[in-house]
Amino acid sequence: MSDESAILSIRGLDTSYGRIPMLRDVNIEVLRGQVCCVLGANGAGKTTLVKAILNIVKADKGSMSMSGEDISTWPTHRRVQAGIALSASAAGSFQKMSVDTNLKMGAYYIKDTKLLEERLAEIYRSFPVLRERLQQKAGTLSGGERTMLAIARAVINKPRLLILDEPSLGLAPIMVEEVFNIVKQLALQQMSILLVEQNAVKALSVASTGYVIQKGAIVFCGSVQDLAKSEFMDNPVM
Amino acid sequence: MARKRKSLLLFLVLLLVLVMIVSACDQNATKGKVVKIGFLGPITGGDAAEGAAARNAFQLAIDQANASGKYPYTIKVISVDDQSTENVAVSGAQQIVSDPLVVAASGFWNSGPAAASIPVFKEAEIPLLIWGAIRESLTSPDNMPWITRSAPTDKQENIPLASMVLDEMGYKDWFVVSDVGSYGSGNFEAFSGELAARGITPIGSEQVPEGATDLSAVVQKIKSSGAKAVYCGSTVGIGSQLKRQLFDAGVTDVLFCGISGMKTEDFLKIGNTAAEGALVVSPGVILDEAEAGRKFIADYQAEGFSEPIGAYTPYAYEAALILLNALSACGNNPTAETMVNAILNSKTTGIMGTTTFNEIGQTTNVAAYLNVIEDGAWIPYQNSAYASGARSFGGK
Amino acid sequence: MEMFAGLLVSALLLGCTYTLIAVGFSLFFGVMDVVVFCCGDIAIFGAFSIMGAYVVLMSAGLFNTLPFIVCVALLLLIGALFCATLGLVAYRFSIKPFSHSSELMPLLSTIALGTVIKEVLGLMFMPAVNASASAFGGEAALKVVSGRNPQGFPELLFPNGGVNLRYVTIICVTVLLLLLLFIFLNKTKMGLSMQAVSQNKELSMMTGINVSRTIVVTFIIGGVMLAIGGFLVGSYQKIMSFDNGAMYGAKGFSAAVVGGLRNTWGAVIGGMLLAFVEVFVAGYVANGAAYAGVVAFVVVVIFIIFKPEGIIGEKTVEKV
Numbered sequence: 001m002s003d004e005s006a007i008l009s010i011r012g013l014d015t016s017y018g019r020i021p022m023l024r025d026v027n028i029e030v031l032r033g034q035v036c037c038v039l040g041a042n043g044a045g046k047t048t049l050v051k052a053i054l055n056i057v058k059a060d061k062g063s064m065s066m067s068g069e070d071i072s073t074w075p076t077h078r079r080v081q082a083g084i085a086l087s088a089s090a091a092g093s094f095q096k097m098s099v100d101t102n103l104k105m106g107a108y109y110i111k112d113t114k115l116l117e118e119r120l121a122e123i124y125r126s127f128p129v130l131r132e133r134l135q136q137k138a139g140t141l142s143g144g145e146r147t148m149l150a151i152a153r154a155v156i157n158k159p160r161l162l163i164l165d166e167p168s169l170g171l172a173p174i175m176v177e178e179v180f181n182i183v184k185q186l187a188l189q190q191m192s193i194l195l196v197e198q199n200a201v202k203a204l205s206v207a208s209t210g211y212v213i214q215k216g217a218i219v220f221c222g223s224v225q226d227l228a229k230s231e232f233m234d235n236p237v238m
Numbered sequence: 239m240a241r242k243r244k245s246l247l248l249f250l251v252l253l254l255v256l257v258m259i260v261s262a263c264d265q266n267a268t269k270g271k272v273v274k275i276g277f278l279g280p281i282t283g284g285d286a287a288e289g290a291a292a293r294n295a296f297q298l299a300i301d302q303a304n305a306s307g308k309y310p311y312t313i314k315v316i317s318v319d320d321q322s323t324e325n326v327a328v329s330g331a332q333q334i335v336s337d338p339l340v341v342a343a344s345g346f347w348n349s350g351p352a353a354a355s356i357p358v359f360k361e362a363e364i365p366l367l368i369w370g371a372i373r374e375s376l377t378s379p380d381n382m383p384w385i386t387r388s389a390p391t392d393k394q395e396n397i398p399l400a401s402m403v404l405d406e407m408g409y410k411d412w413f414v415v416s417d418v419g420s421y422g423s424g425n426f427e428a429f430s431g432e433l434a435a436r437g438i439t440p441i442g443s444e445q446v447p448e449g450a451t452d453l454s455a456v457v458q459k460i461k462s463s464g465a466k467a468v469y470c471g472s473t474v475g476i477g478s479q480l481k482r483q484l485f486d487a488g489v490t491d492v493l494f495c496g497i498s499g500m501k502t503e504d505f506l507k508i509g510n511t512a513a514e515g516a517l518v519v520s521p522g523v524i525l526d527e528a529e530a531g532r533k534f535i536a537d538y539q540a541e542g543f544s545e546p547i548g549a550y551t552p553y554a555y556e557a558a559l560i561l562l563n564a565l566s567a568c569g570n571n572p573t574a575e576t577m578v579n580a581i582l583n584s585k586t587t588g589i590m591g592t593t594t595f596n597e598i599g600q601t602t603n604v605a606a607y608l609n610v611i612e613d614g615a616w617i618p619y620q621n622s623a624y625a626s627g628a629r630s631f632g633g634k
Numbered sequence: 635m636e637m638f639a640g641l642l643v644s645a646l647l648l649g650c651t652y653t654l655i656a657v658g659f660s661l662f663f664g665v666m667d668v669v670v671f672c673c674g675d676i677a678i679f680g681a682f683s684i685m686g687a688y689v690v691l692m693s694a695g696l697f698n699t700l701p702f703i704v705c706v707a708l709l710l711l712i713g714a715l716f717c718a719t720l721g722l723v724a725y726r727f728s729i730k731p732f733s734h735s736s737e738l739m740p741l742l743s744t745i746a747l748g749t750v751i752k753e754v755l756g757l758m759f760m761p762a763v764n765a766s767a768s769a770f771g772g773e774a775a776l777k778v779v780s781g782r783n784p785q786g787f788p789e790l791l792f793p794n795g796g797v798n799l800r801y802v803t804i805i806c807v808t809v810l811l812l813l814l815l816f817i818f819l820n821k822t823k824m825g826l827s828m829q830a831v832s833q834n835k836e837l838s839m840m841t842g843i844n845v846s847r848t849i850v851v852t853f854i855i856g857g858v859m860l861a862i863g864g865f866l867v868g869s870y871q872k873i874m875s876f877d878n879g880a881m882y883g884a885k886g887f888s889a890a891v892v893g894g895l896r897n898t899w900g901a902v903i904g905g906m907l908l909a910f911v912e913v914f915v916a917g918y919v920a921n922g923a924a925y926a927g928v929v930a931f932v933v934v935v936i937f938i939i940f941k942p943e944g945i946i947g948e949k950t951v952e953k954v
Contacts, residue, residue: 056839080842091837094830105830108823108842153841307930378856418924444916451871451878454644455916456923462637475784475875482872487640507786508872 006067007034007161007192008053008084013062015052022048023216032163033190035183037207037224039200039232045216046196047090050165053194054079054086065163081109083160087150089169095139099130099149101140106153119156120218127152127180144175151182162186163194168202180206204228245569271311273572275300275561276334278327278345278355279370279554281319288347291545292370293317295534296344299539299558310570313562316340320351327351328358335362342564342577344557348549349373360384365578369557370550372521374424377600383578386599388557390521390606392421393428396471398606399519400432403467403495404618409633414443415464415480417472419441422448425471425497441465450476457483460492466633468492473499481516482494482508491632493517500579501609501616511612515631517619522549523590523605524618530589554590557589575576637917645906645913647801647870653905654863656893657815660901661856663890664832665849666729668740672748673860674883676720679751680857680864681787681874683716684709686763688788694770706790713861720751721857722850748879755876756782785876787868804866811862812902818855819898828852832896860947888934894944903945908933910918 006029013026030036040046051057053064055076063072071079080086085106094102103120110116124131127148133141141149142232147167152161164183168176176199183206187193197203204210210227212220220232227233277296316337318330327346334343335358343359346352347370349430359366360381368376368387377387403409416422428443433440441463444456453476460468468484470477471601477500484494485508495517497633506513523530525547534555538547564580565572572580586593593603608619612629625631655677662670687709691697697705728747732739791800792854819825827843828851839845866881868874889908893900907928916926937945 054840056836075844076839077842077844080840086840088837088840091840092834093831094837096833099828101826105826105838105841105843108827442920444921446923447927449875449877449881450923450927451873451875451881452644452648452912453923454648455641455913455926456635458640458644458917461640475873478784479871479873504784507784509786509789512872 005032006030006065007067008194009211010053011063011065013049013052013064014060015048015057016060017048021087021216022057023052026213026216027221028194028211030192030194031209032067032192034209035187035193035195035207036209036211037195037197038211038213039053039197039203039227040213041198044213046198046213046217047088047165050086050088050163050194050196053163054084060228081229083157084163085154085157085159086163086165087154087167088165089150089167090165091150093138093146093149093153095137097138098135099133099138099141100135102149103130103153103156109155109157119158123152125219126155126185143170143192144172144178147171147175147179148182151179155186159191161192161194163196165196166198167195168199170195171200176202200233268312272314272339273311273341273565274314274316274337274339276316276318276331276337276340276343276345276364278318278320278330278334278343278351279347280322280351281317283321283323285322285347286551287545288370288548289319289322291543291548291551292347293548294538294541294543294545295538295551295555296369296558298537299555299562302537303558303562307572309565313565314339318345318346320346320355322348322351324351324354327355328383331355331358335359335364336550341568341572341574342561342581344369344561345556346371349376352376356385362574362591363578364574367557367581369554377598379598382597382599383582386581386595386601387554388601388603389562390601390604392497392499393424394600394604394607395519395521396425396428397604399495399497399608400429400436401491402519402608403469403517404432404436404438407493407631409467409493409634410520411464411466411468412438412440412469412509413460413463413615414440414469415460415476415478416445416470417448417450418445419448419472421499422472422476429469429471444474446472448476451479452484453480454487456480457487457489460484460491461487466492468494470494470496472496474502474504474538477516478505478508480512481508482512483506485512493631493633495519498552498606503616505616506611506614507613510611513611513614515624515629516611517624517631518609520549521604521606522552524607525552525589528589534589556586556588556590556593560584560586560593603606640664641917643801644908644917647804648913649650649906649909650804651863651867651870651882652885652909653887653902654808654811654859654866655882656889656901656905657812657830657898658856658860658863659887659890660893660895660898661738661828661852663895664898665828665852666725666733666740668729668737669744669895670724670729671741671744671883671887672728672751672879673856673886674881675748675751675879676717676724676857677860677864677867677882677886678874678876678879679720679755680713680717680861681868682755682759682785682864682876683861684713684865684868685785685787685874686759686789687712688764688790688904689763689767693767700806702793708792710862710865713865714858717861717864718857721853721860723747725849725853748883752877752879759785759876781876784873788876790865791869800869804870807862807866811859815859815898824848825852828855877933885930887952888931891934892937892945894946897944897946900944900946907945938945 008030010028013023015023048057052059107116129145129148130152135181167179187206195203206222207224210224211218212232279292279294297315300315304313312344316334318326320330334340342365344367346368348370350366366385370389372389372392374391374393416426442459470480477496481494498520501518501520525535563586564577564584567580569578582595590605591603593601596602609616610619610622610624612622619625645945655673658673724747728743729740827848830838830843831845831848889904890901892907894902911933912926912930915929916923
């Protein structure tokens with residue numbers, strides 16, 4: 001059905017909110033080991049797309065497959081279990097739980113306690129700021145720390161596909177820099193990443209292929225080099 | 239169309255003529271004079287057991303009177319089923335008062351239908367003697383002289399209870415409890431009044447919300463107050479709960495007494511040991527204690543009615559006796575007008591004692607007797623081990 | 635002093651009964667964000683199913699063959715089963731169908747369900763119990779009385795041990811149950827996911843928690859808590875009426891509000907606070923019994939106005 005090298009491929013996806021159509025005929029492919037970015041302005045349908053990939057928003061039409069396996073009918077938890085991890089800073093955190101518990105909730109499907117400890121140790125190495133806040137309630141973290149936590153919570157699963165929904169949202173420039181450094185490191189580790197962003201300049205700096213979404217439809221699809229030259233980049237922050 | 243209406247009209251006129259002829263025949267056929275009395279009660283519906291038995295007893299008394307030959311006319315009963323429903327009762331009352339031969343009526347087991355129908359009788363100036371509805375406000379100066387009642391009100395029950403526990407048993411240290419509802423506060427006032435009349439100030443008093451289930455705070459208050467007797471003027475829900483919680487808290491050396499709303503089998507569900515010794519007044523008389531009562535039971539049973547004698551059946555019989563007594567006082571031509579005063583001034587000795595009416599038309603005869611729980615059953619106090627001295631209520 | 639001690643015990647016992655119902659409210663509110671108003675009725679339903687099962691087990695002769703404690707455990711199990719089923723019914727038929735509409739809809743539909751539960755008890759309890767008891771050739775001494783009459787709750791906690799032992803047991807069972815709930819919520823994966831769903835439903839989905847299964851499990855656990863709550867209410871009160879649910883529901887809900895609706899431990903403190911206010915006002919204010927309930931609700935109103943997040947709830951506003 002789909003190219004074996006694509007970790008995720010979306011074909012003809014339509015969604016709606018009540019009777020209002022949200023996404024129309026969206027086709028996206030994320031290649032294994034690559035960073036693919038989807039750029040779009042506020043309200044273009046980026047978050048809807050992300051939620052549709054996890055079946056949090058139900059699709060009206062279209063199909064979705066993961067490494068060639070059709071996942072269109074899978075419920076959310078099964079998709080997560082199969083290795084799609086979503087980090088959305090807009091979704092917040094489990095405020096009343098400690099940072100440690102938040103991470104453990106992220107690793108919901110890791111049953112092996114030894115493996116879990118190893119993963120946690122890894123996370124604390126990559127995100128030293130979180131180690132300092134280990135027992136602190138997530139609700140008391142700063143914006144940047146929370147974004148780190150959101151990414152760490154997704155990464156702890158070593159997902160087959162990592163979806164980052166607007167990691168730069170609401171962060172000071174210096175924090176944005178730090179977040180994208182992490183994304184770059186993850187990309188270097190050959191993690192397949194779908195990066196959904198408003199900040200086009202930053203996104204293009206890490207991605208290899210790019211899509212542009214406007215009013216719920218994909219209006220551009222191609223390499224980042226082509227995207228950089230296109231008229232969509234006239235306004236770098238979309 | 240017009241033709242159809244015309245024929246309908248013709249039919250109605252014919253019907254009217256027929257009715258006139260038939261009723262004329264009826265009057266011709268009956269030798270001598272007829273006097274009619276209305277009876278109202280819940281003959282069908284949820285309260286049918288009480289209502290139908292009362293109707294039987296009422297009819298029994300009238301039949302006995304007709305058979306006695308003491309009356310120079312035939313007495314007929316117009317029996318109306320109010321179905322415990324107000325609007326049915328009102329139309330039944332209208333049916334009764336519209337009959338020109340009706341000189342008096344007796345009615346109602348339910349207070350609601352009674353209250354709704356009273357204006358009909360007042361308007362028509364037909365005297366109504368209430369035999370079984372016990373809401374206090376039914377007899378009042380406003381309703382004089384048309385409305386009288388031969389059953390004691392719920393408040394009046396407190397009088398015989400007070401004379402037993404205050405005068406005969408001599409309890410002085412009281413704690414008075416009731417609920418805040420109309421039944422509860424009516425009893426609360428009535429019993430407090432009885433206490434005040436004897437110069438007793440209760441050690442404490444509490445009114446709890448209706449439907450209250452946790453009375454532990456009240457129980458602790460009673461415990462620490464040192465009261466020797468507890469009065470509960472409420473229904474079985476709160477009454478049994480209070481008795482049980484007193485028992486659980488170890489407050490057993492006190493008299494626990496109360497009002498007829500508690501005298502149901504449900505009281506025993508708190509367990510026999512917890513319920514033991516509850517003293518409760520209930521209206522009426524123990525029929526088989528007196529000759530008149532035994533005769534009533536025998537007569538009633540001889541008729542083979544399907545409904546057994548209920549708590550208010552003797553009251554209906556008694557009401558009929560009062561009306562018959564008033565009829566005798568009115569000579570050969572009783573009218574509604576003469577019956578009004580005859581009822582008010584009557585003095586009737588029937589199966590429940592001697593009935594006279596006070597200034598608002600309420601009976602002064604409060605027939606009531608005491609019951610006590612002994613070994614898991616309600617029995618008349620006078621037959622109990624408490625009356626014989628074998629057991630004691632405590633608090634002495 | 636003796637009175638003070640007596641009131642203290644009363645307040646503790648009453649608090650235990652309020653607490654378990656309040657915990658039901660807060661569990662349900664946590665995962666569904668709706669006030670399930672029929673919690674009190676579910677608890678009373680549990681007590682009634684235990685009463686009914688008692689009569690049936692009695693007439694089946696089980697109390698003569700099995701040890702008493704086994705029978706009591708069996709009764710509790712039956713009560714828990716009934717309430718868990720009822721919890722699921724509440725979720726499936728009066729909450730889930732309205733999960734996408736206004737918050738008022740499930741509130742109203744659970745109030746309606748509460749009325750249904752109450753009326754079913756009032757109309758069918760005795761006939762159903764009588765019928766099933768006589769199916770076992772049970773004793774004819776069973777009187778056909780209406781389910782609307784007060785019912786006597788059987789003596790199941792140390793029938794020969796006296797009232798103090800019974801009171802101690804009620805308190806111990808409550809504490810034990812809360813302890814178990816605490817361990818469940820914080821040490822098991824299901825408990826943690828219940829907390830997660832309560833704190834952030836969308837994120838829970840993203841994390842891969844099976845949210846609908848978590849909700850179902852919550853309603854089962856809540857139902858079991860309410861069943862045991864009803865059992866303790868029955869054991870304390872001894873006389874149960876089919877319509878007690880509304881009162882316990884109102885008290886449990888108030889306790890949950892005082893504690894902060896989402897906060898299970900707040901519900902415990904709220905239940906105790908409410909019971910203490912009620913009992914001590916009734917105990918120490920002359921003619922206070924009539925006003926104790928009112929004072930308790932005034933406390934609730936004060937909390938809603940000045941500390942809407944509840945007694946130990948913390949204000950955590952996450953800005954994004």
